[in-house]
Amino acid sequence: MRLEKFRGIIPAFYACYDDQGDISEARTNALCDYLYEKKVNGVYVGGSSGECIYQNLEERKSVLSYVANRLKGKMTLIAHVGAPSTRDSIELAKHAAALGYDALSAIPPIYFKLPDSSVYKYWSEIIEATPLDFIIYNIPQTTGYTLTPSLFEKMLANKKVIGVKNSSMPTMDIERFKKVGGDDVVVFNGPDEQFVAGRIMGADGGIGGTYAAMPELFLQADEFLLQGKFEDAKLIQSQINDIIIALCSQNGSMYAVIKEVLQRRGVNVGGVRAPLEGISEEDKGRIDGIVQMIDKAIQRFCK
Numbered sequence: 001m002r003l004e005k006f007r008g009i010i011p012a013f014y015a016c017y018d019d020q021g022d023i024s025e026a027r028t029n030a031l032c033d034y035l036y037e038k039k040v041n042g043v044y045v046g047g048s049s050g051e052c053i054y055q056n057l058e059e060r061k062s063v064l065s066y067v068a069n070r071l072k073g074k075m076t077l078i079a080h081v082g083a084p085s086t087r088d089s090i091e092l093a094k095h096a097a098a099l100g101y102d103a104l105s106a107i108p109p110i111y112f113k114l115p116d117s118s119v120y121k122y123w124s125e126i127i128e129a130t131p132l133d134f135i136i137y138n139i140p141q142t143t144g145y146t147l148t149p150s151l152f153e154k155m156l157a158n159k160k161v162i163g164v165k166n167s168s169m170p171t172m173d174i175e176r177f178k179k180v181g182g183d184d185v186v187v188f189n190g191p192d193e194q195f196v197a198g199r200i201m202g203a204d205g206g207i208g209g210t211y212a213a214m215p216e217l218f219l220q221a222d223e224f225l226l227q228g229k230f231e232d233a234k235l236i237q238s239q240i241n242d243i244i245i246a247l248c249s250q251n252g253s254m255y256a257v258i259k260e261v262l263q264r265r266g267v268n269v270g271g272v273r274a275p276l277e278g279i280s281e282e283d284k285g286r287i288d289g290i291v292q293m294i295d296k297a298i299q300r301f302c303k
């Protein structure tokens with residue numbers, strides 16, 4: 001029962017900026033409302049898609065506050081509090097706990113290549129700072145650190161550790177983490193391109209950076225899996241992958257393109273923060289095509 005709320009489709013929440021590039025409460029609220037209307041199961045706030053790495057502590061705290069004020073009690077709220085120092089991570093963790101988040105999450109330490117003992121200590125100190133449950137964030141392609149099943153097992157000795165958001169590419173990693181943790185842990189699929197495969201290999205749900213651009217499609221993919229309609233799930237994943245490839249093939253960064261897609265879908269969350277690149281003039285026409293791909297897939301698969 002305790003883990004039931006950590007299932008389903010949990011979009012990674014985007015950084016919402018005003019026209020000057022500052023965090024916007026109004027635009028954060030607009031993204032919250034849009035996701036609530038789409039009936040997603042929760043949001044993952046302040047992670048990669050939240051551009052956490054480009055924001056200062058006060059900005060990150062204000063995003064956590066705005067989302068909690070808008071969505072608390074309406075869906076599951078997970079706060080990503082990973083930061084370069086343990087000190088800042090703990091400050092964010094305490095802030096999220098005071099706001100009533102359902103769980104914390106954090107990447108391992110970044111920049112210096114630290115040993116497992118330091119990673120263990122970093123996560124453990126965050127966990128001890130609040131009563132909240134904790135979800136490890138494994139994303140080796142950006143942090144350079146790969147979570148091993150043995151460190152995962154060691155972390156699970158702490159009962160506040162309830163699972164892992166796994167963004168490494170092999171779906172076998174999901175199977176291994178699930179094997180170590182069993183039914184008492186949740187494993188989230190991270191790579192959106194293999195959501196269906198990740199779920200079949202044991203993921204309980206997904207947290208993803210492209211979900212909010214097309215929540216209908218991921219909710220439907222999950223539904224197909226729950227109904228045992230594997231052929232339909234495979235077809236919708238293939239369509240999702242065409243869309244993701246298009247999102248990643250523009251001059252602007254994937255997040256800039258997604259934000260333009262959202263704009264066309266009626267939600268203005270501003271642009272991206274440098275050094276992420278914004279969209280180009282050429283991208284604009286092609287983004288019309290991406291929105292059409294999303295609309296067509298929704299018409300085809302979502303009844």
Ligand SMILES: CC(=O)N[C@@H]([C@@H](O)[C@H](O)[C@H](O)CO)[C@@H](O)CC(=O)C(=O)O
Nearest residue numbers: 012047048049167190191192207208209
């Ligand atoms: C490496 C990476 O950024 N992975 C993304 C994916 O959702 C990714 O954007 C998607 O699969 C498209 O490649 C997520 O796992 C990250 C995420 O959910 C987050 O914290 O924003």
